[in-house]
Amino acid sequence: MSQALSSSNGRINLEQQRKRAKELLLRLKSAGAAAAPTLSDAQWQIARELGFPSWPKLKAHVDAVDFAARHPGFEASDEARTTHWRCGNDIAHSLGIAGFKGRFRMLIDPLCMGPVQDLPAAQYEADRSRYISQAFAMDEQEVARRHADEYAHLEQLGRAGHSVLWCEADAYDQLFLMRALAGLDHVPERLELIEVDRIPGVQRFIGIGQLAPEVLAWLWPQRRRVDADMLGLARQAWLAYCDRSPVKLAELARGSHTSLPFLAPALRRQLQELPGVRDGLSLTERLSLQYVGEAGPIPFGRVFAELMGKREPLPYLGDMMFHALMRPLIDGAPALLFESEVQLPWPQRPLALTALGRQVLEGKAYWPDHATQERWIGGTCIRPGQPHWMIDEALVPVWRG
Incomplete structure (x- = not known):
C-alpha cells in the first residue's frame, strides 16, 4: 500500500x-x-x-x-485533575488542542541507551545524567537538574491521584513503563494505562506523537487500570534489564505476558542491540550500515529517515538518539563510517562505509574487536577487547570469552 x-x-x-x-x-x-x-x-x-x-x-x-x-467526556472522568505521563513532550500540545485539561508530566530519560543499573537513586540519576550529557553534548548540571525534577515527580506516582500513562509498543516507551511501574510499592487506586501498537488506517505507526488530536480523544476511553500483575511483571523486567547478564531478560522476552502484552516484543528488540555473533553489530548499526553500503555516500539524515520509515522493525529512536548511537562508528579509530562535509549540520553530512565497515558488514571482521568506546544495553556492558555478551539469531545470549 x-x-x-x-x-x-x-x-x-x-x-x-x-x-x-x-x-x-x-x-x-x-x-x-x-x-x-x-x-x-x-x-x-x-x-x-x-x-x-x-x-x-x-x-x-x-x-x-x-x-x-x-463528545470527549473528559469531565465525567475527572480529567481536569488528571496527570498525564509520557516519555517525552510529543503529545503535550495535541492534548491541549483535543480539549484535555489535566497536568502533563514527562520522563525523557532514554532508557534504551547507556548504562541502566539497579543503584541507589542518587547514584542512578548521577550515572544517567553523566551519560546523557556526554552522548548529547549537554550541560551535565542542567541534565541533572532536569532528572532530579522528573524523577522526584515520578516517585510520587503512587500517591498522585488520577494519573494516566500514555505508551506505545516500542522499547523507548516500554522501558519507561517498566521504570514507572517498578518504582511503585503498591497498586495505586487511580493509575491507568493507554497502550497502543497500531492505529486503524495508519500504514506505519511510529508513535503516539504522530497522531491527530482527535485520535488522542478516541484513545482516551480505551485506558485500563494498572493492577498487581502489571506491577509484578514490571519489577521483574526492570531488575532483569538492569542486570549485568542479559539471560533473565531474554527469558522474559521469550514469554507472552497478557498483563503487558507489548513488553516481550520490546525486550526482544532491545536484546538485538547486543552485538550480533557474526559481526558484533547491534541491529540499529547493522541496518544503518547496510543502507549506507547500498546507497552511500548518503546524507546522515536520510539514513535515519530510511531506518524509521522502512527498515526498523519496531521504531524507537529520535533523530538525536540515532546520531548519538552512530558517533562511535564514525569517531572510532578505526571507524566503520566516514563522515564528510563536517561543516554542514549533521543531518546533511554524507556518510560512506570505510574498508573496515565493509568487512564488518560482510562478517569478515568483528566490530568490538576494533571499537574504542564501551557500549551499554541496560546493565550489560560491552567493553572493547574484553569478554562480553552477544546475541545469536534466535535471540539467545552467548558469552564471548
Whole structure:
C-alpha cells in the first residue's frame, strides 16, 4: 500500500475515501473485468488497503473518531485533575488542542541507551545524567537538574491521584513503563494505562506523537487500570534489564505476558542491540550500515529517515538518539563510517562505509574487536577487547570469552 493511501496521523477523511472509491470504480470498469465491478467492490478494496475488513468497518471507525472529538467526556472522568505521563513532550500540545485539561508530566530519560543499573537513586540519576550529557553534548548540571525534577515527580506516582500513562509498543516507551511501574510499592487506586501498537488506517505507526488530536480523544476511553500483575511483571523486567547478564531478560522476552502484552516484543528488540555473533553489530548499526553500503555516500539524515520509515522493525529512536548511537562508528579509530562535509549540520553530512565497515558488514571482521568506546544495553556492558555478551539469531545470549 502506498503512503498516499494511508493516513499518517490516524485521521481519515471519509469523503476523500468515497471519492477514491469512485475513481477506482472507473478504472476497474475501463480495465474490462469479466464481472461488472460495483461501487461496493471498489469501497471494499479501499477499506482493505487502509487495513479494515470492510467499508462499514472503515466508516464505523471514522464515525467513532468524530464522535470522540465532539463528545470527549473528559469531565465525567475527572480529567481536569488528571496527570498525564509520557516519555517525552510529543503529545503535550495535541492534548491541549483535543480539549484535555489535566497536568502533563514527562520522563525523557532514554532508557534504551547507556548504562541502566539497579543503584541507589542518587547514584542512578548521577550515572544517567553523566551519560546523557556526554552522548548529547549537554550541560551535565542542567541534565541533572532536569532528572532530579522528573524523577522526584515520578516517585510520587503512587500517591498522585488520577494519573494516566500514555505508551506505545516500542522499547523507548516500554522501558519507561517498566521504570514507572517498578518504582511503585503498591497498586495505586487511580493509575491507568493507554497502550497502543497500531492505529486503524495508519500504514506505519511510529508513535503516539504522530497522531491527530482527535485520535488522542478516541484513545482516551480505551485506558485500563494498572493492577498487581502489571506491577509484578514490571519489577521483574526492570531488575532483569538492569542486570549485568542479559539471560533473565531474554527469558522474559521469550514469554507472552497478557498483563503487558507489548513488553516481550520490546525486550526482544532491545536484546538485538547486543552485538550480533557474526559481526558484533547491534541491529540499529547493522541496518544503518547496510543502507549506507547500498546507497552511500548518503546524507546522515536520510539514513535515519530510511531506518524509521522502512527498515526498523519496531521504531524507537529520535533523530538525536540515532546520531548519538552512530558517533562511535564514525569517531572510532578505526571507524566503520566516514563522515564528510563536517561543516554542514549533521543531518546533511554524507556518510560512506570505510574498508573496515565493509568487512564488518560482510562478517569478515568483528566490530568490538576494533571499537574504542564501551557500549551499554541496560546493565550489560560491552567493553572493547574484553569478554562480553552477544546475541545469536534466535535471540539467545552467548558469552564471548
